[in-house]
Each structure stands twice: as C-alpha cells, then as structure tokens.
Amino acid sequence: MDQDSQLLQAATDFAYYPGSHSDDSATEFLNRFPLPLIINALQTQFDVPGLESALVACLERLFKTKLGASLIPEYMPFVQVGLQADSQAVRSLACKTVSCLLENLDNSHKVAAHLIKEFNMYPLLLDCLINGNEEVAAGAIDAIKKLASCPEGIDIIFPSNKGGDTDLGIIASQCSSLGRVRVLALVVKLFSVSTSAASAICSLNLLKLLEAEIRSADDTLVTLSVFELLYELAEVEHGTEFLSKTSLFQLLSSIISNNFTDSILRSRAMMISGRLLSKESTYSFIDEQCAKSVISSIDGRLQSLDTSDRDEFETALESLGQIGLSIRGATLLLSGSSPAARHVIDAAFDQQGPERHGRQLAALHALGNISGETRSENDIILDAEAEENLLRLLYEAASKSSKLTPSGLFLSVLQQDSEIRIAEWEL
Known part of the structure; x- marks a missing residue:
C-alpha cells in the first residue's frame, strides 16, 4: 500500500473513530503522519479520490x-492559506481551526x-462569511464571535x-442580498456576546442596517x-x-398597522x-408611549381581521399574551375604556366551531399570562384599574353568552376537548 493510501486509511479511521480522541491517540497518529506531511498532502494530492474530505475531517478532530x-x-500560515482556498471544505476547516485556536485554554x-x-x-x-457556502459562512461567524469574546x-x-x-x-x-443577510x-x-460588543455595534449604527x-x-x-434576526436580537x-x-418600536408599529404589508x-x-415587551426590564428603557403604540397597532389589527385570517389572528393573540407576561405589559393591556385584552377574553370563550379551536387555545394561554x-x-x-377592567371584561363576555356569569363560561370551556381544558386549568 502506497503512502497516500495509508494516509487516506489512517485519516479516515481517525476522523470517524466513534469515541473522543485523547492526546495520546493524537500523538500516536502524528508520529505516523506528521502534520507537515498531512498539510502537504491536502495542498497537493488533489487527484486522490476521497483524500481531501478524509484529511479535512481528520484535522478538524x-x-x-x-x-x-x-x-x-x-x-498559522497554513490556516491563512486555507481561508483563501478554492475548496469550500478546506475553507471551512480553516474557519474551525481559528475557533479551536481561540478556545484553546493553553493560549490566552x-x-x-x-x-x-x-x-x-x-x-x-x-470574505469566508460573504462568499463561502453555508457551512463556511457558519464557521466564519462562529470564529468571529469567539474572537469578540475578548x-x-x-x-x-x-x-x-x-x-x-x-x-x-x-x-x-x-x-449581494445573501451577503447582506450574512x-x-x-x-x-x-451583539449577543457582551455589552461591550453591543455598545460598539450601537456606536457604529449597525443596528440601523x-x-x-x-x-x-x-x-x-x-x-x-432579517425579521428572524430581530427575533433573535x-x-x-x-x-x-x-x-x-x-426607532425599532416605531418601525414595528407601522408594519403591524400597514394593511398593505404581507400578512x-x-x-x-x-x-x-x-x-x-414581555420583559419587565424593557419598560425601564423605553417611553411608555412606545409600548402603548405597539399594543394599539395589534389592537387595531385584531379589529380589522376577519375569520379567514386565522394564522395572523392567532399570532396577534399570542403576542398580547407575551406582552402580558410582564406586570407593566399586562397593566397596559388592561388599561383604558376599551382595553386591548378584550380580544383575548372574547376569543378565549368563543366556542363557534372547530375552525376556531386554535384561536381559542391561543387566547386561553394569553389570558393565563395576562392574569398572572x-x-x-x-x-x-x-393595579386597581387593571383588575377592575379584567373583571368587567369577563362579565361582559359572559353577558354575551348563554352562560351569563364568568363561572358559567369557565364551566362550559371545561366541557371541551382536553387541550382546551388543560389551557383553562392553567388559568
């Protein structure tokens, strides 16, 4: 068996060994195939089938x-060249190697x-982030994130x-658009790494991107x-x-209120x-009017939705329930002469057919959050106003039904399927 074949076999065995590798097993492997030999083979032996993928997987481990x-x-010169390689597999390896360098406890x-x-x-x-394939881009982000930790x-x-x-x-x-998203x-x-990184990002106005x-x-x-990234943020x-x-809160309000925006x-x-708005800390940093504006936008959207907009209706109810997780949020949902929480209570006790099952379930969970x-x-x-409005809304919902009282409403819900019953028991 020639050296390339021996290296291919040994690299494959090392790469796909089912257990974790110790320093002893790494030493044993390197004694047979020194690192310069492996790197040289990776850079020159392009015509050996399967060798590149085996060596990449081997070096990664x-x-x-x-x-x-x-x-x-x-x-480091090898890593530097690897980051510029034509092979996406080698570029991915180089990105992961940078991460390993930053994770190594023996190096500060x-x-x-x-x-x-x-x-x-x-x-x-x-460059790997912007121009690499998905695996390379993910490896680059991970390496840069680790770099930002110091x-x-x-x-x-x-x-x-x-x-x-x-x-x-x-x-x-x-x-390109893909590059921008990356x-x-x-x-x-x-931004998630530390307040120092977040502060630097804000000072450079990068959130405005x-x-x-x-x-x-x-x-x-x-x-x-980008919305998914904001959700993560x-x-x-x-x-x-x-x-x-x-101006994120104003932007969110305008999107929710815009009837011409995609659902x-x-x-x-x-x-x-x-x-x-589910976090209590949010209200320490924003003007209360920002929160009211967002709630008003969701309220207005719920008023304009019809029965065919099932998914958006359920999402709106779930969002109100999220806001109700915080005391300030729940209080705002139950404030005023026509509280936004009325949509939650009306939907929670609306038993008009199985097509509204998801809506009722979302509303019951939301009501549980708002109620504490x-x-x-x-x-x-x-506070007194919020508690009074909560009670008033429950009695109003009961008066519109054949049950007449809140207790009658709750009893009727307990006669529905198990998912609905469990949601009500959690109230």
Whole structure:
C-alpha cells in the first residue's frame, strides 16, 4: 500500500473513530503522519479520490484535542492559506481551526488575537462569511464571535479607524442580498456576546442596517430573514437597553398597522414586539408611549381581521399574551375604556366551531399570562384599574353568552376537548 493510501486509511479511521480522541491517540497518529506531511498532502494530492474530505475531517478532530490545538500557532500560515482556498471544505476547516485556536485554554485570548491580527485573518474570515457556502459562512461567524469574546478581539473587529475594508456597514452596502443577510447575522451574533460588543455595534449604527433592510422591503425572503434576526436580537439579555435607542418600536408599529404589508411580515413584527415587551426590564428603557403604540397597532389589527385570517389572528393573540407576561405589559393591556385584552377574553370563550379551536387555545394561554398565571406570587395582582377592567371584561363576555356569569363560561370551556381544558386549568 502506497503512502497516500495509508494516509487516506489512517485519516479516515481517525476522523470517524466513534469515541473522543485523547492526546495520546493524537500523538500516536502524528508520529505516523506528521502534520507537515498531512498539510502537504491536502495542498497537493488533489487527484486522490476521497483524500481531501478524509484529511479535512481528520484535522478538524485533531485540532479539537488539547495537543492539536497547541500546534495551531505554529501553522498559522497554513490556516491563512486555507481561508483563501478554492475548496469550500478546506475553507471551512480553516474557519474551525481559528475557533479551536481561540478556545484553546493553553493560549490566552490576547495571544490568539495577536496571531489573528498578525496574519491578517479577520478580513479573510469576513470574505469566508460573504462568499463561502453555508457551512463556511457558519464557521466564519462562529470564529468571529469567539474572537469578540475578548477586548483584543473587539479592537480587531471594531477598529478605531472607521471606513476600512472590514467596516461592516460598508461591506453590507456592497454585497449581494445573501451577503447582506450574512453580515446582519454576524452583527446580531456579535451583539449577543457582551455589552461591550453591543455598545460598539450601537456606536457604529449597525443596528440601523437591520431597520433599513426592513424598510426597503424589496425582497420578502430577505425581509423575513432579517425579521428572524430581530427575533433573535430581542432575546438577548442586554438587548433592550440598546434597542430602545433605535426607532425599532416605531418601525414595528407601522408594519403591524400597514394593511398593505404581507400578512407574514405583520405576524413576525407582532412576535418580535411581544418578545420585547414581555420583559419587565424593557419598560425601564423605553417611553411608555412606545409600548402603548405597539399594543394599539395589534389592537387595531385584531379589529380589522376577519375569520379567514386565522394564522395572523392567532399570532396577534399570542403576542398580547407575551406582552402580558410582564406586570407593566399586562397593566397596559388592561388599561383604558376599551382595553386591548378584550380580544383575548372574547376569543378565549368563543366556542363557534372547530375552525376556531386554535384561536381559542391561543387566547386561553394569553389570558393565563395576562392574569398572572406565569408571574411570581407577589406579582400576580395588578393595579386597581387593571383588575377592575379584567373583571368587567369577563362579565361582559359572559353577558354575551348563554352562560351569563364568568363561572358559567369557565364551566362550559371545561366541557371541551382536553387541550382546551388543560389551557383553562392553567388559568
């Protein structure tokens, strides 16, 4: 058996070994096939069937061992070349190798960041993000996110001199729609790393890239992708503090209120609004009028929807239920002479046929949230106006039915299918 065949067999065995590799097994493998030999084969033996994929998988597992990771600093030129390779598999390996370098406990983040800067790898990672296939782009995002976990990495990603070839705003404006979505995905991932990264992103107005993409609405699929990123952004623990400084809430309100917007986009806007306003901390950073405006938009949309808009109606109810998770949100839903929560209560006890089953179920869960079922014991009771309106709405719903009293309404719901009964028991 020639050396290439031996290497192919050994690399395959190492790559697909079912257990985890120890430093001993990594040492044994490297004693047979030194790293320079493996790298040379990867760069030159293109005509050997299956060799590239076997070596890529082998090196990926090798660099995840403590021994393998400790060797990466010696082979940074190989990683640098790999990030520029024609082979997508090799580019993916190079991105993952950068991640392994940053994860290696024997190298401080400062040393790893210095190596990445010395070999000018950040621009190469950005190129992988924009021009690589899906696996390469994911590997690049992961590596850049890990780089952002240290101050030295933040300095590389967000240098003091703006407008260079790594300026994310400029890059986003110059690439394809897919490239823009990937850049925006990177912005969201970086935002979630730390308040330092989030602060840098806000100071560079990078969050406005997401808003601008939604406002343009040139491509529904792209807009949906950006909405998914906003949904992810809304979940970030420190997100509200920074999002409150943007015009995001006004944008969401306008989308929800726009009858000419695609229904699925309105639904996404409601879901994001619900997630943001479900957090008690949100109300410490935003003007109450922002929250009222969003709730009013959902309220208005529910008034205009007909029975054929089943999915959007259910999403709107779920969004109100999300808002009701917080005390301030629940209070706003139950404030005024015509509280937005009336839609939830009306739908919760609407038993007009199986086609409204999903709507009723969504409403019962939402009512549970608004009523305090999910809040702590000390936070269940709202202010006097909200509690009074909740009781009034229940009696009004009962008066429109044959049951006449809230207790009669609840009893009638308990006679429905198990899913509905369970939802009511949770109230």
